[in-house]
Every structure is written in C-alpha cells, then in structure tokens.
Amino acid sequence: MQIIDGKSLSQKIKRDIAKETQNLKETSNIVPGLAVIIVGDDPASRTYVGMKAKSCKEVGFYSIVHEMPETITQDEILETIKMMNTNPRIDGILVQLPLPKHIDTDKILGIIDPTKDVDGFHAYNVGKLVTGLDSFVACTPLGVMEMFKEYNISLEGKDVCVVGASNIVGKPMASLLLNANATVTITHIFTKDLKAHTSKADIIVVGVGVPKLIKEDMVKDGAIVIDIGINRIEDGSLVGDVDFENVSKKCSFITPVPGGVGPMTIAMLLKNTLKSAIARD
Numbered sequence: 001m002q003i004i005d006g007k008s009l010s011q012k013i014k015r016d017i018a019k020e021t022q023n024l025k026e027t028s029n030i031v032p033g034l035a036v037i038i039v040g041d042d043p044a045s046r047t048y049v050g051m052k053a054k055s056c057k058e059v060g061f062y063s064i065v066h067e068m069p070e071t072i073t074q075d076e077i078l079e080t081i082k083m084m085n086t087n088p089r090i091d092g093i094l095v096q097l098p099l100p101k102h103i104d105t106d107k108i109l110g111i112i113d114p115t116k117d118v119d120g121f122h123a124y125n126v127g128k129l130v131t132g133l134d135s136f137v138a139c140t141p142l143g144v145m146e147m148f149k150e151y152n153i154s155l156e157g158k159d160v161c162v163v164g165a166s167n168i169v170g171k172p173m174a175s176l177l178l179n180a181n182a183t184v185t186i187t188h189i190f191t192k193d194l195k196a197h198t199s200k201a202d203i204i205v206v207g208v209g210v211p212k213l214i215k216e217d218m219v220k221d222g223a224i225v226i227d228i229g230i231n232r233i234e235d236g237s238l239v240g241d242v243d244f245e246n247v248s249k250k251c252s253f254i255t256p257v258p259g260g261v262g263p264m265t266i267a268m269l270l271k272n273t274l275k276s277a278i279a280r281d
C-alpha cells in the first residue's frame, strides 16, 4: 500500500508556481491577482479563505479578500463581482461557498467573468469541461487528476466509482475521468446499493462529507481510494469519508486525511489563477 502524499506534491507545485510567477513579473510585468469573496462567518469557510490568501502571498500573487456580513444583499455581492470583472489587476474571482440562504448561488456564480472563473463553477466552463475543451476546472477534482499523474496511475479503461454528485466535486470529477477514458459510475444519495458499485471499482473517489462512509468490505483488493471528505468528529479530530485504518490495508494507493486531497485544492487554485494571468490581454 502506498500513501498518496498531497502535502508534499502541493508544495512542489507551489514552488513551481512561485518560479513561474517571478518569471512572469520579470518578462511581462504581470502579477497574478486573486479576489476572494466571503459572506458571513462560518468558521470552516474563514479558515479556507485564510489559507487561500496565505498561499497567494507565498507564491507572489496579489490578492484581496472581500469580507461581507451575513446580512448583505444579493445586489451588493453582484456589484462587487462586477467591479472585480473589470479590475485589470484581478485574474481570478472566487466566491467561497456555501452562501447564505437568501442569496441565489447560481446567479452569483453566473455573473463572474468566465475568463476569471478560477473555481471553474460558471456554466460556460462546466460546458467546456464536459465537451472536452480547455477550460477552468474545479480545483478539487483537478487536484485529484494531478495526483493520478504524479503517481503514474493510468485511468484508461479503468472502472471508477465517484461517490457524490455535487457540482463542486462529483460531477466535474466524473467529467475529467471520462475525458481520460475511464468507465465512470456516479453514485449519490439516492443510489440503492452503494457497496455493489464501490466493490467492483478499480478506483473509488469519494467526496460526500460522511465520516468513514467507505468501509473495508466495500472495497476490492488492490483498489485505489481517493478521499475528498474532511469531517470534524466529536473528539475534535479530522477524518475523511473513508475508514482509513481498515480500508488502507486493502488498497494499492490511498490518500490520507488530512494531507491528501485538501492541500491540492489550493495548489490548483493558484495554478488556475496563474493560467488566467498568462492569458491576460
């Protein structure tokens, strides 16, 4: 069994991005810029946004964080995004999700300039991904693809079970895998028999937010297991969607939580922002 070390891979990617950023500054006088919008004070969202801003600084990006109160109106958020759409120093715009209930998330994501949509959530980029065209791709599934590449895990013809069908993780993950010629099954909350699907899969990718959902008897010998979940349980510790201790014994490769997919998400956000900056006109 081999652990897929997302922490060290993400650090390597960040070092490469820092070098490229320095280069871009010297050759084109361009400093990649990221704007992050956060609404309300959900502690987990605040932690993620703090980590994103810190990572921008580390690689030499310009970044701004718009912190908005829970009571903000939808129009005020839309206005802020429109300002970022036309701000020449900003290459990437990210609205931290989830948004409060009185805000129409689709409307907010839909107003972001697709050429600055570094989260890959705009329908324009989702459509391009599905058709196999170059696009901004959601950072977490993109990070998983980087892990497959780094560990020479081939996807062509593999049976892959994606557990969870969210717009942020499951659906873009399935599209990327399909584009890489895998045979993809997507399971979700209405799936009748989850185990019937996971136990046949060469690769399982799970991101649903249910602690230790994937148990040892749901995984075949030699399977590759990618755990996107991150859950804080009663004793305060962080666990994934996979029962790591027992499942890992059966795997050829597995990602840990923490230190697996999580750090890759931010590395991919930086990668997408740099890509946008390079394409600046």
Ligand code: GUN
Binding pocket: 094, 095, 096, 097, 098, 119, 139, 140, 168, 265
């Ligand atoms: N909330 C949970 N994951 C994400 C993410 O990847 N991007 C944004 N914007 N919000 C999130």
